[in-house]
Amino acid sequence: MKKTVKDIAVAGKKVLVRCDLNVPQDKETGAITDDTRIRAALPTIQYLLEEGAAVILMSHLGRPKGGADMTFTLKPVADRLEELLAKDVLFLSVPEVVNDDVRKAAAELKAGDVMLLENVRFRPEETKNGAAFSKELADLGDLFVNDAFGTAHRAHSSTAGIADYLPAVSGFLIEKEVKFLGDAVENPERPFLAILGGAKVSDKIPVIENLLNKVDSLIIGGGMSYTFQKALGHEVGKSLLQEEMVPLAKELMAKAEAKGVKLLLPVDVKTIAEFSNDAEIIIVPVDQIPAEREGVDIGPETVKLFREEILKAKTIVWNGPMGVFEMSNFAGGTRGVAEAMVECDGVTIIGGGDSAAAVQQFGLDDKMTHISTGGGASLEFLEGKVLPGVAVLEDK
Numbered sequence: 001m002k003k004t005v006k007d008i009a010v011a012g013k014k015v016l017v018r019c020d021l022n023v024p025q026d027k028e029t030g031a032i033t034d035d036t037r038i039r040a041a042l043p044t045i046q047y048l049l050e051e052g053a054a055v056i057l058m059s060h061l062g063r064p065k066g067g068a069d070m071t072f073t074l075k076p077v078a079d080r081l082e083e084l085l086a087k088d089v090l091f092l093s094v095p096e097v098v099n100d101d102v103r104k105a106a107a108e109l110k111a112g113d114v115m116l117l118e119n120v121r122f123r124p125e126e127t128k129n130g131a132a133f134s135k136e137l138a139d140l141g142d143l144f145v146n147d148a149f150g151t152a153h154r155a156h157s158s159t160a161g162i163a164d165y166l167p168a169v170s171g172f173l174i175e176k177e178v179k180f181l182g183d184a185v186e187n188p189e190r191p192f193l194a195i196l197g198g199a200k201v202s203d204k205i206p207v208i209e210n211l212l213n214k215v216d217s218l219i220i221g222g223g224m225s226y227t228f229q230k231a232l233g234h235e236v237g238k239s240l241l242q243e244e245m246v247p248l249a250k251e252l253m254a255k256a257e258a259k260g261v262k263l264l265l266p267v268d269v270k271t272i273a274e275f276s277n278d279a280e281i282i283i284v285p286v287d288q289i290p291a292e293r294e295g296v297d298i299g300p301e302t303v304k305l306f307r308e309e310i311l312k313a314k315t316i317v318w319n320g321p322m323g324v325f326e327m328s329n330f331a332g333g334t335r336g337v338a339e340a341m342v343e344c345d346g347v348t349i350i351g352g353g354d355s356a357a358a359v360q361q362f363g364l365d366d367k368m369t370h371i372s373t374g375g376g377a378s379l380e381f382l383e384g385k386v387l388p389g390v391a392v393l394e395d396k
């Protein structure tokens with residue numbers, strides 16, 4: 001267990017908080033198009049302010065190349081934060097992120113004050129976890145709080161290096177992610193089911209390998225299931241296939257069997273002949289995909305089969321859509337799985353950017369136990385990796 005802001009005295013301290021304020025913006029105007037991440041950051045900030053701390057916020061925004069690029073300024077975020085917190089947010093837009101003006105302003109902060117630093121990726125050392133920049137940040141305050149799960153899988157100055165110089169604890173967002181993802185994987189109520197999908201087997205090998213040691217059953221759907229079908233000797237037509245991964249798929253199936261993990265693959269698929277949402281759909285058994293057609297979603301028999309397994313589970317972790325859910329006519333399988341998860345009375349956890357987007361698209365997001373906010377980070381968590389931005393936090 002990692003210490004959180006509640007396990008440490010913060011009154012009278014200057015607290016550096018790494019948030020994920022990397023919001024989507026309108027390309028033309030720079031206006032924030034979705035402020036979910038800013039809102040999600042508020043509970044930790046408000047807690048610190050109420051407890052009598054001064055707060056210095058850090059975040060990245062986008063991927064500025066080669067240093068300070070003012071198209072990626074955090075100014076719009078500072079403005080929105082002021083609205084949401086209903087108080088002034090001090091923001092000095094300096095390309096160096098930290099300079100003498102910033103140091104002076106930070107030194108003068110009083111309890112209850114909020115300051116936001118400029119985009120930490122304006123400094124090329126940030127993503128290299130440069131020690132000098134980590135120390136420049138650390139010198140502004142007394143305590144480091146990491147609340148940016150989405151970048152916790154990266155060892156950067158503002159996510160990891162800074163903890164070399166300051167006591168470090170987690171904010172409420174990271175606490176929640178670690179609790180739900182960690183408990184699900186390490187301490188699940190059984191039966192424990194993992195549902196994996198998405199486009200590529202190669203992206204998900206470490207997740208499959210890790211979860212095979214933990215789960216009671218494993219569902220594999222989506223684009224990556226065709227590589228497994230091929231491994232079973234089925235022709236997959238024009239469906240997504242990673243030929244070079246076929247031997248590994250065989251190996252993983254053998255491992256599942258050896259470990260007594262029940263493995264479920266699709267039994268029928270929706271196929272199309274040209275890649276368009278309006279293409280004619282033909283549903284076929286999985287071993288009868290015509291050579292000129294491509295599987296874009298799981299079929300109704302598969303949804304039924306997966307649903308039965310889902311309803312039996314007490315813990316479910318889901319990563320990767322069952323089909324090309326971005327196209328409305330091929331979203332049915334993914335929706336079917338999401339609806340079954342809502343029906344299931346166990347713990348339901350979604351990890352992965354596209355899977356979370358799918359569940360949101362169906363309006364079922366508030367019916368799941370937990371939807372991870374970190375795409376890549378949640379995947380690495382499910383791979384059993386230690387996230388650098390979590391590892392640096394003090395243990396309880």
Ligand code: ADP
Pocket residue numbers: 197198199200203222223224240295296297319320321322323324325326351352353354355356375379
């Ligand atoms: P996540 O972001 O949740 O980890 P992935 O990035 O691995 O998920 O996979 C998401 C992508 O997989 C989606 O863009 C979806 O269109 C694609 N996909 C799922 N099934 C298929 C399929 N049968 N054929 C092609 N693409 C697929």
Ligand code: MG
Pocket residue numbers: 352353354375
């Ligand atoms: Mg993805």
